[in-house]
Amino acid sequence: MVENDLSPASITSNLGTHFVGQRVIYYPSLTSTMEVAKQEAQLGAGEGTVVVADEQTAGRGRMKRVWLSPKGSIALSIILHPSVANLPSLVMLASLAVVHSIEAVTGLRAQVKWPNDVLVNGKKICGILIESSVRGKIVDYAIIGIGLNVNLRFADFSEIQSMATSLSAELGRDVSRLRLIRRLLVEVEGLYLALQAGGSIYEEWRDSLITLGRKIRVKSGETVYEGVAESVARDGSLLLRNFSGSLSKIVAGDATLRD
Ligand code: BTN
Numbered sequence: 001m002v003e004n005d006l007s008p009a010s011i012t013s014n015l016g017t018h019f020v021g022q023r024v025i026y027y028p029s030l031t032s033t034m035e036v037a038k039q040e041a042q043l044g045a046g047e048g049t050v051v052v053a054d055e056q057t058a059g060r061g062r063m064k065r066v067w068l069s070p071k072g073s074i075a076l077s078i079i080l081h082p083s084v085a086n087l088p089s090l091v092m093l094a095s096l097a098v099v100h101s102i103e104a105v106t107g108l109r110a111q112v113k114w115p116n117d118v119l120v121n122g123k124k125i126c127g128i129l130i131e132s133s134v135r136g137k138i139v140d141y142a143i144i145g146i147g148l149n150v151n152l153r154f155a156d157f158s159e160i161q162s163m164a165t166s167l168s169a170e171l172g173r174d175v176s177r178l179r180l181i182r183r184l185l186v187e188v189e190g191l192y193l194a195l196q197a198g199g200s201i202y203e204e205w206r207d208s209l210i211t212l213g214r215k216i217r218v219k220s221g222e223t224v225y226e227g228v229a230e231s232v233a234r235d236g237s238l239l240l241r242n243f244s245g246s247l248s249k250i251v252a253g254d255a256t257l258r259d
Pocket residue numbers: 031032033034035056058059060061062063065067069074075076077117126127128129145146147148
């Protein structure tokens with residue numbers, strides 16, 4: 001029997017972090033942890049405050065998409081106060097923290113699809129959303145939102161079955177969400193402290209990408225690029241060799257692997 005208690009005490013007790021997850025706000029059900037985290041951040045919530053929900057009724061994805069997060073999944077948001085220089089690295093930090101946690105808790109190999117989807121066996125298992133409020137060189141706050149498919153049966157969600165998977169579907173057994181969340185918070189803090197100390201997480205993020213060397217299609221705003229993903233820059237943008245031979249630097253977008 002896998003335990004299912006996501007109470008703040010069960011998450012924070014002996015967590016071993018200095019600030020990430022030392023304050024946890026838990027809801028059995030809410031619209032979106034991003035919404036509540038934003039309100040908390042605007043009220044001055046401290047660095048590392050976490051909002052976690054058993055289920056979201058209006059989960060938000062990238063590009064204004066809906067994110068399904070029924071009971072059995074992990075939906076959480078972490079409030080941080082990074083420097084403006086470290087803001088672009090949060091995408092890398094979050095995806096690496098998820099990859100590390102999945103591997104540590106389940107032994108499954110996870111990879112990143114540019115910019116920040118986490119895949120297991122080629123299917124999306126986790127989505128990451130970063131929202132921030134920046135004034136000039138001051139970051140008021142940044143929020144990392146993580147949605148991880150843990151104990152989900154995809155027969156119940158036929159609309160995403162072909163592209164998505166869950167840890168339970170891959171393993172054939174349920175996984176402790178509590179263990180995953182606790183590990184995730186430890187990983188986020190470790191990578192964040194490394195960044196603040198001037199370390200780079202770019203190389204490891206680049207090496208964990210499933211995208212490089214692959215034929216891809218990227219939709220960025222109204223523009224569609226098709227070509228081969230050649231490399232990624234230190235700021236996280238993608239360098240794509242168009243089939244015409246020219247090179248495009250794409251800051252944000254939605255990538256589909258073509259081979
Ligand atoms: C994506 O489109 O891939 C990003 C999905 C991000 C979902 C997470 S779940 C926790 C947090 N709350 C939300 O409403 N969205 C993010």
